[in-house]
Amino acid sequence: TTTTTTTTTTTTTIMFSRCLSPALPCFGPASALLHTALLPRSPHRPQHSSRGVALSPRVVTADEAVTVVKSHDRVLLHGVSMMPQALLNALVKRAPELKDVEVYQIHTEGDAIHTRPEYQDSFRSMNFFIGGNTRPAVQRGQAEYIPIFLSEIGLLFKRGVIPLDVAFAQVSPPDRHGYCSYGASTSIIRAGVEQARVVVAQVNKHVPRTFGASVVHMSELDYIVEHDEPLPEYPRPALSPVDIQIGKNVAGLIEDGATLQMGIGKIPDACLRELTHHRDLGIHTEMFSDGVRELVETGAVTGAKKDHFRGKIVASFAMGTQQLYNFMDENQGIEMLESHVVNNPRIILMNPKVTAINSAIQIDLTGQVCADSIGTKLYSGVGGQMDFMRGAALSEGGKPIIAMPSTTNKGASKIVPTLLPGSGVVTTRAHMHYVVTEHGVANLYGKSVQQRARALINIAHPAHREELERAAVEAYGPLRH
Numbered sequence: 001t002t003t004t005t006t007t008t009t010t011t012t013t014i015m016f017s018r019c020l021s022p023a024l025p026c027f028g029p030a031s032a033l034l035h036t037a038l039l040p041r042s043p044h045r046p047q048h049s050s051r052g053v054a055l056s057p058r059v060v061t062a063d064e065a066v067t068v069v070k071s072h073d074r075v076l077l078h079g080v081s082m083m084p085q086a087l088l089n090a091l092v093k094r095a096p097e098l099k100d101v102e103v104y105q106i107h108t109e110g111d112a113i114h115t116r117p118e119y120q121d122s123f124r125s126m127n128f129f130i131g132g133n134t135r136p137a138v139q140r141g142q143a144e145y146i147p148i149f150l151s152e153i154g155l156l157f158k159r160g161v162i163p164l165d166v167a168f169a170q171v172s173p174p175d176r177h178g179y180c181s182y183g184a185s186t187s188i189i190r191a192g193v194e195q196a197r198v199v200v201a202q203v204n205k206h207v208p209r210t211f212g213a214s215v216v217h218m219s220e221l222d223y224i225v226e227h228d229e230p231l232p233e234y235p236r237p238a239l240s241p242v243d244i245q246i247g248k249n250v251a252g253l254i255e256d257g258a259t260l261q262m263g264i265g266k267i268p269d270a271c272l273r274e275l276t277h278h279r280d281l282g283i284h285t286e287m288f289s290d291g292v293r294e295l296v297e298t299g300a301v302t303g304a305k306k307d308h309f310r311g312k313i314v315a316s317f318a319m320g321t322q323q324l325y326n327f328m329d330e331n332q333g334i335e336m337l338e339s340h341v342v343n344n345p346r347i348i349l350m351n352p353k354v355t356a357i358n359s360a361i362q363i364d365l366t367g368q369v370c371a372d373s374i375g376t377k378l379y380s381g382v383g384g385q386m387d388f389m390r391g392a393a394l395s396e397g398g399k400p401i402i403a404m405p406s407t408t409n410k411g412a413s414k415i416v417p418t419l420l421p422g423s424g425v426v427t428t429r430a431h432m433h434y435v436v437t438e439h440g441v442a443n444l445y446g447k448s449v450q451q452r453a454r455a456l457i458n459i460a461h462p463a464h465r466e467e468l469e470r471a472a473v474e475a476y477g478p479l480r481h
Contacts, residue, residue, distance in 0.1 A: 062090035084202035107131035109232035129381030151343035154191030167196035208329035257305035348391025367429035376422030417471035
């Protein structure tokens with residue numbers, strides 16, 4: 001990975017973009033740039049080949065492309081907003097002739113048609129992170145969850161722990177040199193493409209052309225399917241008074257010049273909306289959405305204080321509105337890298353004041369965080385929470401933060417005496433620093449169990465504090481004020 005030096009003035013933001021539009025040229029259709037003969041491939045694909053088109057992918061229909069998948073194969077799907085829906089739909093049409101195909105994926109947007117009950121004998125969804133479209137299948141036992149740090153998923157492919165037969169990717173049209181882009185998600189797809197026996201790419205003119213590790217040469221692909229469709233959008237969430245207050249409380253912890261990591265949803269959005277008057281914020285995050293785009297446009301995000309990838313937004317995937325994808329397109333201020341790089345704590349800590357903002361399903365009174373299940377019911381995944389909680393803790397001036405409402409939608413306390421039986425501990429109590437609710441901030445770092453219980457009770461919902469204190473006293477003895 002290389003760092004590009006960008007010259008700016010104090011009054012000009014360093015991120016530039018052009019808008020995506022059907023009217024914009026993309027060097028003609030992919031088929032005009034490609035040979036149609038499929039040549040024999042080396043067992044090791046060239047990476048970012050610059051020797052010309054020595055190996056040429058074959059342009060085929062989606063129905064033709066998915067014939068490379070055989071029963072018992074392992075198939076990787078491109079993740080998040082980049083899931084190649086046309087390829088998945090074509091694959092599912094072959095369900096009657098396929099058996100026990102394992103489909104590996106992180107969170108994806110779109111129709112996870114392969115997880116419908118009628119296809120349970122043909123496809124098995126294997127989830128590194130459970131999204132809303134596969135959650136029902138996981139919870140009824142038709143799909144599976146693989147607990148793993150996001151920083152290590154690519155290593156499963158590189159080390160042969162999970163050998164891949166086929167990778168389904170979605171890319172931008174190639175430029176005149178034969179380079180495409182993985183667009184809004186580099187994450188784990190690059191590692192998968194490098195290791196898979198066969199690679200099929202859906203070429204889509206709506207995919208933003210991004211830089212960094214997201215660049216892929218056509219010689220790394222076997223089959224091309226030309227299919228244009230807008231990327232799935234994630235609308236900006238409406239914020240409640242509770243969300244807004246949590247955002248204010250978190251913003252009070254964020255210093256000028258901090259490097260931010262956040263997710264997507266109401267709380268991250270509420271936090272980002274409170275940062276418009278901050279200065280020289282940087283972004284090094286597994287994902288980002290429209291809130292970051294707005295902070296770039298207001299001048300709050302410049303990346304000028306970062307020590308690693310100075311002046312760059314660093315991420316492995318993004319999801320948001322069409323405005324976000326327009327912002328990303330041809331934007332040299334954004335570096336899309338693989339998750340084993342972005343989420344590596346040894347790289348995260350290289351930036352100053354890394355402030356990691358994550359959330360939780362439950363936190364017990366000692367600081368244990370459950371973020372991937374509701375009791376035994378699997379809900380999401382480990383993701384990058386621990387990668388960034390640890391990286392932020394080791395960063396000079398860093399702040400690992402768990403931010404959440406004090407209660408569920410049904411009024412139950414999310415701060416609990418003990419986690420529900422079967423709950424997975426994603427962040428251990430030894431890794432905990434800041435916990436934020438709408439009722440305040442608790443700093444658990446360096447605190448005893450009794451001190452932690454007192455601090456967490458103080459930011460719990462008032463309706464639950466008496467019950468929590470009784471449980472804490474019973475478990476740990478009298479609490480000091």
